[in-house]
Amino acid sequence: MSTLRRATRNLGLLSSAQLAGRIVGLFVSALVARHLGQAGFGHFQLSISFPALFGILARLGVGPILVRELAGRPSHGPRYVSTSIVMVTAQGVVTVAVVSLAALALGYRGDEFVGIVIMSLALVAMAYETVFYSVFESADRMDREAAMVLVRQLSWTALALLLLWRGTTYIGLLWALLATGVIVSVAAGILTRRRMFTFGFHLDREAAGRLLKAGIPLAVAALLVDIYLRIGILMLDRMTDAASVGLYSSGFRIIESLMFVSGSFFTVVFPIFSRLYAQGDEERLRYAYTQSLRFVSVVLFPMSMGISILAGPILGLVFGKDFVAGAPALAVAAWVIALQGLSVVMGRLLIVVHRQKRIIWVSLVTVVINVGLNLLLIPRWGIVGSATASLASEGTVVLLNWIALGGAVRRPNLIADLWRVCLATAGMGLVVWWMRSLPLIVSVPSGMVAYAAFFFALGGVTKDDRLVLSRIVKRT
16 A cells, blocks of 8 residues: 555544544533533643643653654564553653642642542553554554544543433543543553554563653653643633633633644654655655645644634533633634644654754743743733733744754745645635624534635645545545
């Protein structure tokens, strides 16, 4: 199977599974928010966000680094996976201890503390998942990862609906998240052993050394990324109240639900980037890089525009009228979707070309900017101030990643590649703004049609695009 056909198939499988999962997940989140109310939903999201700051401790040495190693040395799979499982177990113990001590030091007690500890255990379960997902991704078996995505969503949905029916508190829902992580990690491990290769529970020092040497710089960078992504919720909790956290979290829950587009795409493309770099094929690597930037722009720019304009109706439809007050923050934060798509392309390429240490400096600068802006803007603008800080931080990541890649891969001409996307997005925005008072079932499809019309009229579909599409059609 050709690289193009394989990538298209994998992207289709994983995107379809994640789309279905995100739709159902957003539906469950809406039920949870309506059941818990603004303050309860705020406590629920705080319990998730605080441990997530330390999640990289459990995943140290796995994820992208493990994918890169397995894609380049597939015969070493059993050795690397066995070692990774030992590492995750040891790192998981440390993670739970660090999260618990940090929560106590910051004054979290009672249900808040219990919720944070439960989610720290869930992070460890998800770290085991990451090991097995790395195996699937390195072997281009996205069908198996897609299956696990569906298992996760079905498990969480069934448990959450049962608990909501029984009138649970947010603590019960956190236990359901932990149970879901355990179910999926066990299922992924069984699938790996039966369909790919067997593995054990033993540490290979050479493999562990390679993973840790490459993984520590990336882990530091990932920790900093988690801080600037999550710090807004924690600072709102400290500087405002639980209701504000709930309003802010409702908007970001919608944003997170839509990030599957870039997530699925890079899960598929990252092994391709890795192989092209290992083969020394600089021209094809640059082409893949340029086309990746185009893809995320074509898809995510209009998505951000539409959500920004229709923030109020979207929140009202999904979470109910009590959460519409969060619309101004969502209108600003919606553009994080587009910018993060660009930053992830560049960040993944930095890993491929072994410049992951530069991600540390990018992330460190971004954290400083994010915290500073939150301290400055939350007292003035509340949740809108925090959303503004997040948007400025993501813009900083894009700029610094662009600079950090200098010399590694010849830079594409972004103006030449993206001006049509920007103009088509602006035209769509005018149409959606004019129709914003109409029901979403009218304004959303109309905006999609308008964007497609503007994009085609501006010549956005190139000869290369038509050639790629024709190859895909002929081979499917």
